[in-house]
Amino acid sequence: MRSASLQIHLAFKLTTALLAVAGSVVLLLTLTRLIPGDPATVILGSRATPEAVAALNARIGLDKPLIEQVFAFFRRLFSGDLGQDVFNGRPVLGLVLGALPNTAALAISAMLCAIAFGVPLALLSARRPGGRVDRLVAFLSVGFISTPSFVVSVFLLMVFSVTLRWFPVLGAGESGDLGDQLWHLVLPTAALAAGWIGYIARLLRSSLLEMLGENHIRTLRAYGVSEAKILMKYALKPAVLPTVAVVGMGFGELLGGAVFAEVIFNRPGLGSLIYDAIRTRNYPVVQGGVFVIVLLYVLTNLIADLSQSLIDPRERARLASGRGQ
Amino acid sequence: MTALVDLSRRPGGTFALFAVTLLCLVAIAAPLIAPYGPNAIAPASRLMDPSLQHWLGTDQLGRDILSRLIFGARVALGISLSVIAISLTAGVALGVGAALSPRAVDLVIVGIFDIVTSFPSIILALALVAVFGPGLGNVVLLVSIVFIPHFGRVARAQTIAIRNSPFIEAEKVLGAETWRVILHHVTPNIIGPIFVLACMDIPVVITIEAGLSFLGLGVRPPLASWGNLLNDGYTYLDQSPWLATFSGLSLMLATLGFALLGEALRDTLDPKLRKNL
Numbered sequence: 001m002r003s004a005s006l007q008i009h010l011a012f013k014l015t016t017a018l019l020a021v022a023g024s025v026v027l028l029l030t031l032t033r034l035i036p037g038d039p040a041t042v043i044l045g046s047r048a049t050p051e052a053v054a055a056l057n058a059r060i061g062l063d064k065p066l067i068e069q070v071f072a073f074f075r076r077l078f079s080g081d082l083g084q085d086v087f088n089g090r091p092v093l094g095l096v097l098g099a100l101p102n103t104a105a106l107a108i109s110a111m112l113c114a115i116a117f118g119v120p121l122a123l124l125s126a127r128r129p130g131g132r133v134d135r136l137v138a139f140l141s142v143g144f145i146s147t148p149s150f151v152v153s154v155f156l157l158m159v160f161s162v163t164l165r166w167f168p169v170l171g172a173g174e175s176g177d178l179g180d181q182l183w184h185l186v187l188p189t190a191a192l193a194a195g196w197i198g199y200i201a202r203l204l205r206s207s208l209l210e211m212l213g214e215n216h217i218r219t220l221r222a223y224g225v226s227e228a229k230i231l232m233k234y235a236l237k238p239a240v241l242p243t244v245a246v247v248g249m250g251f252g253e254l255l256g257g258a259v260f261a262e263v264i265f266n267r268p269g270l271g272s273l274i275y276d277a278i279r280t281r282n283y284p285v286v287q288g289g290v291f292v293i294v295l296l297y298v299l300t301n302l303i304a305d306l307s308q309s310l311i312d313p314r315e316r317a318r319l320a321s322g323r324g325q
Numbered sequence: 326m327t328a329l330v331d332l333s334r335r336p337g338g339t340f341a342l343f344a345v346t347l348l349c350l351v352a353i354a355a356p357l358i359a360p361y362g363p364n365a366i367a368p369a370s371r372l373m374d375p376s377l378q379h380w381l382g383t384d385q386l387g388r389d390i391l392s393r394l395i396f397g398a399r400v401a402l403g404i405s406l407s408v409i410a411i412s413l414t415a416g417v418a419l420g421v422g423a424a425l426s427p428r429a430v431d432l433v434i435v436g437i438f439d440i441v442t443s444f445p446s447i448i449l450a451l452a453l454v455a456v457f458g459p460g461l462g463n464v465v466l467l468v469s470i471v472f473i474p475h476f477g478r479v480a481r482a483q484t485i486a487i488r489n490s491p492f493i494e495a496e497k498v499l500g501a502e503t504w505r506v507i508l509h510h511v512t513p514n515i516i517g518p519i520f521v522l523a524c525m526d527i528p529v530v531i532t533i534e535a536g537l538s539f540l541g542l543g544v545r546p547p548l549a550s551w552g553n554l555l556n557d558g559y560t561y562l563d564q565s566p567w568l569a570t571f572s573g574l575s576l577m578l579a580t581l582g583f584a585l586l587g588e589a590l591r592d593t594l595d596p597k598l599r600k601n602l
Binding site for chain 2: 016019020021023024026027028031032034035036138139142143145146147148150151154155157158162163252253255256257259260263264274275277278279281283286290293294297298
């Protein structure tokens with residue numbers, strides 16, 4: 001009974017995610033059709049011959065009805081084809097897969113950095129709610145959250161690369177030299193992580209305070225257990241659950257937000273690939289890149305959602321009792 | 326007035342009120358207080374440090390940075406308020422419509438919201454700009470599309486929560502038209518949380534607009550957008566740090582001010598949230 005209920009829950013979440021991905025493909029392909037004028041003429045320029053325009057339209061799939069184009073997109077996708085770069089004919093999938101590891105490394109390092117700084121800030125803040133430290137952390141958190149990542153990127157570049165010359169200005173480091181690559185990763189990571197440090201600190205503090213007001217915590221206090229032990233051993237574990245979900249969802253958001261750090265620090269990645277493609281009106285690359293980001297975004301949200309259901313015993317019990325949907 | 330006093334007592338409330346009031350005044354009075362025209366070029370005095378003639382220095386074309394920042398406040402506030410007005414109106418109309426419509430219509434509208442929110446906000450904004458091109462009008466319309474589901478979902482949830490309330494049922498029994506029920510009974514009861522959400526979305530809209538302009542895909546130069554100014558500052562970072570510094574600080578002041586105002590407003594309007602914040 002319990003596993004059946006869990007299976008239904010999993011199937012429901014998976015179906016919703018698949019529908020969102022399919023819907024986003026329809027939206028992406030529809031958008032290409034809405035380009036003012038003929039997309040192939042926009043790409044090739046007004047001097048292009050009618051034959052070249054017709055050939056490019058056929059290559060992009062614009063000579064077919066939308067529904068046929070959607071099915072063709074998925075058919076090609078399952079055979080590992082996301083279309084071709086309109087200028088040099090290179091496969092878009094290859095371009096995306098080449099850029100993805102750089103963006104993933106940046107997003108993962110940013111999230112690890114955010115956890116490493118956000119969790120201690122939340123613990124410090126929750127020790128004395130309303131105290132000086134708490135108010136300072138609250139202000140810093142809002143400051144971190146509200147400051148755009150591209151402003152942080154430019155400021156970090158200005159201070160640590162241009163003025164102090166501690167970190168390299170641009171690029172992703174020498175290929176094969178891990179130390180150099182990590183050195184090049186420091187500033188983009190800090191720029192991307194700043195907002196998430198604030199999010200994690202605030203969210204975890206709020207959950208910790210809620211947890212510290214529970215009856216079992218009051219009982220522990222009555223038994224004389226130290227505040228530090230209560231915080232670290234008994235409050236942190238259950239309080240961290242909502243943060244796990246947000247971190248999971250945030251990872252997908254970071255993949256999209258990496259575009260600024262990649263452009264400013266001139267790093268190769270999915271964001272800079274899409275940006276360059278937009279500037280050159282290379283629509284198949286824009287489509288492929290955006291599709292992969294949406295796919296990863298939906299996937300990370302799904303994993304975060306499911307892990308929340310599987311980690312939290314209360315959620316597991318709710319699903320087991322058949323109140324899953 | 327009481328609400329303002331209450332607001333100023335919230336954490337960060339005083340700073341938020343100060344920052345937002347300052348920005349609004351600067352935006353309104355821009356032509357009166359700017360020492361130079363925003364596009365007045367002076368090639369002889371390019372990339373100058375702050376001085377008595379140019380308090381915040383000059384950019385790569387010799388334009389006064391302070392004047393451009395002052396006019397930039399107009400662009401930032403103008404775009405963000407326009408985006409919020411459009412997305413709030415469309416979102417509330419769609420959300421309330423979905424909640425009060427037959428199940429099939431509701432499913433279609435919710436499905437569209439789900440598809441739009443399956444894109445990270447900045448990526449959707451980039452995809453839309455890639456199709457329709459940059460420019461002031463396009464940025465306002467395209468960023469509005471990104472934010473419609475934010476308001477639509479809250480409006481729908483709030484409407485579902487009250488649609489079977491006795492006072493709505495009583496109106497229907499008395500023969501009130503649907504539009505009357507929506508305008509006089511549903512909207513006033515759901516607008517509070519939506520207003521707070523609007524305030525909290527303003528810094529996000531300012532960030533997206535400035536981000537698009539920074540990438541050269543938003544407001545077109547020479548219009549003084551803080552994103553354009555930051556991009557100019559980034560390009561000439563090794564020659565003069567002032568443009569990047571002041572445009573970045575202006576963006577920080579605006580986003581922090583509105584973020585704190587949104588939070589203070591939420592705390593003031595929703596006493597249930599106060600205990601955890």
